[in-house]
């Protein structure tokens with residue numbers, strides 16, 4: 001099994017040389033720190049609105065090195081954080097606006113990919129969430145009931161019984177699933193690489209191999225010189241803790257994936273899954289999967305969730321035990337694929353704010369802005385956040401700048417070792433709760449999971 005090398009998604013792409021680093025001190029209008037989807041979408045919309053702006057992206061490795069080139073490829077209308085929490089601060093109408101904006105964003109990303117000639121194996125076949133225990137089934141039903149209170153109709157989300165689900169995909173032990181059409185499967189590295197080229201064509205300079213060490217008003221310090229800019233935007237998601245003074249901001253949560261070799265036809269025939277719906281489950285330590293365009297199954301979930309002191313992985317290499325547990329899970333869900341070898345495993349980090357909700361901020365007086373904290377739902381959200389940051393920078397008052405995630409203030413995580421101990425304890429509790437729920441006939445959510453949710457602020 002190949003492990004790391006950033007991710008499987010890069011394996012089939014032609015090797016690309018890194019772009020030149022920052023040549024030394026520079027002055028620009030907008031400095032964007034981080035060349036993932038957040039930074040690139042922001043640059044894209046800034047330049048499209050005003051081609052005269054000078055925009056520079058500072059990237060430690062290469063554009064798409066982070067979560068953007070490693071994720072599960074769910075281009076989904078979901079967003080991080082509870083709708084109730086946003087509504088308490090901004091009202092229900094604003095949250096309904098965010099739900100609509102996220103749906104439209106899925107189509108916006110697909111449209112830009114088409115306009116810019118980016119072939120990212122995109123298939124908008126929707127998303128399935130599968131329940132495999134009575135407690136998961138109860139959460140599924142409650143979730144759909146709750147969706148209805150937010151105005152979601154049968155066209156937005158509906159429940160498929162066991163038999164109807166089986167006509168789409170044969171998942172062992174599945175009791176039912178929810179289905180929503182507002183999601184596409186994508187090959188994320190193709191998308192992020194294509195976007196980086198599109199941004200360059202618009203005249204943005206991407207400085208790779210350039211590490212930002214400190215961010216201050218009008219200034220980004222890097223190992224290659226200092227960039228002065230009217231606007232400085234921090235787009236570092238799971239790597240935010242690498243910047244001076246940001247150690248306790250967003251927590252870098254690890255997520256790992258495995259991908260099989262292409263399924264042989266007899267195996268594929270038993271599993272079905274002829275369209276490319278992505279699917280996840282209702283476990284507390286949840287999983288996510290997609291059927292790739294070349295006929296593999298890619299599946300992800302939590303490995304070791306967090307490294308002491310907010311450290312990140314090396315080049316996407318994940319732990320052996322994680323590869324084994326994800327492989328076991330894949331074979332539990334798809335016994336027909338038990339003999340299909342695993343081709344590649346990798347991991348990446350996502351950014352988790354203390355309240356598990358996304359934030360887009362910009363301060364006109366300092367010129368400092370940031371977007372992130374998508375938890376596991378950033379592929380579409382980065383586009384909406386990037387468009388929003390672009391409006392905030394240009395001073396355009398729009399529907400986007402009034403979205404409920406704009407301008408939130410979130411407290412920081414606890415210092416170490418409490419942070420490390422807290423995350424370890426939380427995931428131990430989730431694993432235990434999932435085990436208890438699978439063994440039980442009861443449809444009640446495990447009290448251990450409720451307790452873990454309460455203390456983690458999820």
Ligand SMILES: Cc1cc2nc3c(=O)[nH]c(=O)nc-3n(C[C@H](O)[C@H](O)[C@H](O)COP(=O)(O)OP(=O)(O)OC[C@H]3O[C@@H](n4cnc5c(N)ncnc54)[C@H](O)[C@@H]3O)c2cc1C
Pocket residue numbers: 033034035036037038039058059060061062063064065066067068069070071072073074075076210211212213235236237238239242243254255256257288300347348349350371372374375376377378379380381382
């Ligand atoms: C394994 C995995 C699976 C996921 N699956 C999904 C999914 O299916 N659907 C979904 O919606 N979301 C998913 N996510 C989340 C999603 O990928 C992210 O929310 C999104 O890519 C975040 O983009 P970003 O640009 O904010 O961050 P990143 O893509 O992480 O970009 C940050 C960039 O900053 C660079 N950098 C780091 N430190 C410095 C520094 N000091 N100076 C300069 N540059 C620096 C990094 O190299 C990186 O390129 C997943 C994440 C992971 C890790």
